[in-house]
Amino acid sequence: MSIRIKIYLSYMGLILFIFVVFVVLFYAWFEKNLIDQMKEDNLRFARLIEFVVTNQNRKTIDLKPFESYFESLESKFLQDYIIIVSSDGVIEYSNKELDVETRLKIMKIFAENKDVQYGFEMGSIKEKPCLFTIYGGKSKSVFVIIIADLARVLNFKKRFFLLILQTAGLSCVFAAIVAIFVSSRMIRGLLRLKEAIKQASQMKFNKKVEVTSNDEIGIIATEFNRLIQKIDEYNQAQIRFLQNISHELKTPLTSVRGYAEMLKEGILDKSKMESAAGKIIWHVDRLKILINQIIDLTKIESIENYFCFEKSVLEEVIFEAILENEGYMLSKEVAIEFAPQTKTYVICDKLRLKEAFSNIISNCIKYANNKVTIEIKSEKDEFEVRIEDDGEGFLQGEIDKIFERFYKGKRGESGLGLSIAKAIFDKHGFSIEAKNKIPKGARFKIRGKICKEQ
Template structure:
């Protein structure tokens, strides 16, 4: 069942239950209210009759009461309790006779009196005239009140039915307005599931649904970028792996078939070894990237001195710098103790520093300082800088410059720094050369 119908069915069922319970209690209490009101009205009418007789100072007789009652549909019994003398009655004779014998002026009065199969709502009013006591009994059949109760109950049921219908109608309209964006959102989520990113459409919604819609849209865009990146990654990975494999295969077949002999065969074997090492390096870096993206336990945080980390980077890169005839300089403006994975961050800095060495003319400088809520490590070279069109993609996988190796080093560095909670960016200096800026949290 659709959510729209489920919500409306649940609301209608809840409304029916509430209305039914309310109607039951109202119906139950209604008869008591009618009896109480009727007794009060009988009391007022009886007192009104007796007041008129008292004001006229007349002997209470049947004809006088009959003239006062007129055409009013009263059940009246007026009698002398001492002599059981009935002066006036509009009740059936047997009931009038029975009541004249059982009613006493000092007796506690009962609201309901049953005579045979009939039950009456009664009130007893004493009256004194010329030293004699009389009793006026006003009565109404309970069946008449039950008839009123039934009429009221029918009207109440009709009103409740109309109210339920109107409430369910409004509920359907409001729920439909609420569910429609959800249905549209469900359709768009299916497009995300089927990777139909170009067919995704924005929906107009407010409140929490609007926030969910915005999150779904952003998730779809991010997923699209991720899938596109993965496609590009596998294409580049296959290309990078294919090149050394083809080289290895070519030289191996040449040696096998006798194309390369003597020194040529030795050089071929050297090429095979170098390409195998290059292939191994690419595979190891791909595995490392996968671990950095997925595994939480790969990071082991510890307290590390920033100056010590920079000095270790210099020591590791010094042999490479000597090969390129480039000097390594350190400038510690501010030192600090940070909590991070020393080996992983050291690897990131080595990748960045090695990239700077390959492009530097004379020197690579490592500078540390504090800025706002982070510590900055700058790795600057004095080379020609990075091509402007390459800057936005420099940290992407398999993106290489002129003298790049696997195209994975800077991607690994970015993954490590971001998993540490920091950021990394690169820009060109006006005086020449590139600057890699690594920000680490306090």
């Protein structure tokens, strides 16, 4: 069953349910309230008649002026039987001619209610449903009996019910129009989304869903567009990654093969053989480092439990990263300034976080002229680590690329060091950004949450 049909059925079912509930409540409540209202009206009318009669000469009961007044108002009461019965059970007045059945019914009601001030009874006359109202007042000198035909109540209820049916029919038509309009927009968006998913399943990521609605489908379409954009970016990154790996592996392998062939042919003298063997070892070591970095980066991004988090002191992690680069620092004749005054606790994988800071520090040492400065600042629940060098800084347009895999600066090696660092910081929930500082030099900022539990 299509969504369009489901929407139609949902609208119709909802209207039908509301209609059925309303009809049940209508029959249970509406008729009762109409009859209760009729009882109140009849009782007031009976009191009025009783007042008129008791203020007349009892020998000459005449309600013609009274009836004429209500005729001018077109009162519904003149459609009913109005009977006046004396206290001893004699019918003294009736506005309509009474047959035997009606008289017997009146006498029976009088006998049953002559001791009460007023009473009501449901019955029938000539197989017509009627409401009998008897009122004797406090004096009980005369009794006023009003026989109201309930047919008009039933007719009113029937007309009202027909009105409800007509309203329900119009509501169904209106609901169908609304359902068609809503479902058309909804289905149109879903069909576009379906087509885009089909294209994405075929590795075609240029198909975006154009949905302008602000409902859930519009939100899903927006998120889907973001998703395929991310997938496309990831796919392009993987292509560049494979191309870069091919290039990085091909160059040293070509050199190794060339030196190996010369050694095999024996065309080199002893001194050149030693040089060729040394270069082979150097290229193999470089390949080993590159492969280990690729494996490390893959593990960081794909293995869920690759990290082992615990509470550590950030200053100690950075200090160990500095010691790891001590030999490189001395060979480059670069000094590192790091004088922390506090202890900053963070939740981290100490070994991996040290690797990330080591890569950043190593990069700064490489491009520094004389000095690398490291500072830690804390504000509320966050820390900020600044690692700066006094070199020439980043080239124009380079800042947005330095964390990409295999992007090499002017003196770069594998192009994976900063990518690995960023991946580790991301897994820790830390952020890293790079910018040029004034007047010159590069600056890295790493921000993250402080662990407050001591």
